[in-house]
Each structure stands twice: as C-alpha cells, then as structure tokens.
Amino acid sequence: MEREEIILKLFQYFKRQLEVGSNGRAPQIQIGSGMLDDFSGVMKSFSGYQKTEFEMRILGIVHEFIRNGWIHPGNSLSGSNNTYPWITITEVGKEVFKNEDWVPFDPDGYTAYINQKVPDISQITLQYLGEAVAAYHRRHLLSATLTLGVASENEILDLIDSYLEWISKNRSEKLHSRINHRSISHKYKEFKKALTSDINKLPDDISSEWETYLDGVFQFIRLNRNAAGHPSGKQLEAKVVFANLQVFSDYVVFIHRMIEFFVRNRSHL
Secondary structure, three states: OOHHHHHHHHHHHHHHHHHHHOOOOOOOEEOOOHHHHHHHHHHOOOOHHHHHHHHHHHHHHHHHHHHOOOEEEOOOOOOOOOOOOEEEEOHHHHHHHOOOOOOOOOHHHHHHHHHHHOOOOOHHHHHHHHHHHHHHHOOOHHHHHHHHHHHHHHHHHHHHHHHHHHOOHHHHHHHHHHHOOOOHHHHHHHHHHHHHOOHHHOOHHHHOOHHHHHHHHHHHHHHHHHHHOOOOOOOOOHHHHHHHHHHHHHHHHHHHHHHHHHHHOOOOO
16 A cells, blocks of 8 residues: 555544534544545455564554644643643644645655646656645745745746747747746736736637636745745734645646647647
8 A cells, every 4th residue: 555545544534423413412433443444445465474564564654644743642731631642633633634635745746746636747846845745734824825936836837838839929029028937927927918918829728717717826825935035024824825725736737738838839829
C-alpha cells in the first residue's frame, strides 16, 4: 500500500471519529485499536515481520500528524488515559479532518496528485506548490501564501507565453513590448485586454469560464500573496490559505486547457 493510500485511510478514520463525537460525546481513540480496521484486508497477506513493518509505517504517519498539530497523545491530564495508546484530535485537526478527503495533506502526495491531472505542468510550479503545502501544515501561513502565489504566477506566465505564440506575429510583438520587464499585475492586465478580443475564437467551455478562473482565482491568490508579502500586519486565516490550495488544482487544470488550445492552434490567426 502506497504512503498516500495510508494517509487517506487515516484521514477517513479520524473524520469518522469526529462524526461519532458530534453525537454528543468526545471520540475515544486508541492507536492500534479500531484505527487498524481499515487496513485489515491488506494486512491479512503479511507475514509476522511484514505486519510489524507495515504497522510501523502507519505509526510513523500518525507521528507526522502529531508534528502537524492535528492530534496529540492522551485524552486527559491525569490517570491512565494521559498518554499512549490514547490520542486526541486537536482543534486544528478537527478543521483539517472535516474537509474533503483529497485535502492537500502531504507535499509529495499533493504535487503528485496535481502532476497526474496536469502531466505537462512546470516543475517550477510543482516545487513552489510543494513548499506551500508544507508551510500550510506547519501553520506558516505567510510562507504558504507567498509560495502558492509564486506557483500561480508561473502558471499565468506560461499561459501568456502560449498566447503570444498563438496570435499573429504583429500582435505578439506589440503585446510583448507592452509587458516585457513589467510586473505580473501589469502583464495580466494587458493579456486580459488582448484576450478579450479573441474570446469568440475560443471553445465554449473556455470562453464561458475564463473570467471565473483567471479574474477570480488568479486575482484572489495574487491579492493574498501581496498582503503576505508586505509588512502590513494583516493576519491570514488558515481557512483562506486552505481554500487557495483547494481551488488550485481546478485552476491549474483550466489554465492548461487554455495552453493546450493555444499550442494546438498555433499560427492559425
């Protein structure tokens, strides 16, 4: 069983425990008890040492959850329940586990998930995206916002480059002269202005949604990045950073649909 599958099953387990707790009582969780039920199928095929090795992999990921601040050992301050095998879901953990199962919980797993959806995505984008996920789960929200903003900017730059190669040489040279060595906000503004005149040449599934993804998602991520990148004292909320990470996968898929169209139809105008 791959690491990502183990993490997902543990997420599902802790999510179920919260649902039990919502019925009026706090979930009573033990390492090695019901936690292993979800793995019983695969563990039946293991020999003694393989089973122990697999359990240690599970325990290692549980400790990662502890380091992330999602759970902690014990469920009381005194008595026999104040340490292992008892564990408690923290307030941060409740927020994390209640979200969708594909939550970007792991830098390698999340970037692999994105790369699977968009095989030709830039490695630079994946590098910054991985940093953003790692920072988010350590609650380094400023760092997460900044690095996600860089990943988003790189995607927009790739989109603009593909557009410049799609339009006529004369238009491309003029647009390039207006955006060369300028800020990303200026580049996007000029790109959007030029793209507006070409909207009727794009497929319906792109022309009907481009403003939602570009004006909506790109600008939302960019504005949050600007807020994080200046000493304004603004406090970022974890749920906002999480929302950015959550929407990024659909956003980057849409951008690459546009890039694919521009590349496939290059020199047709």
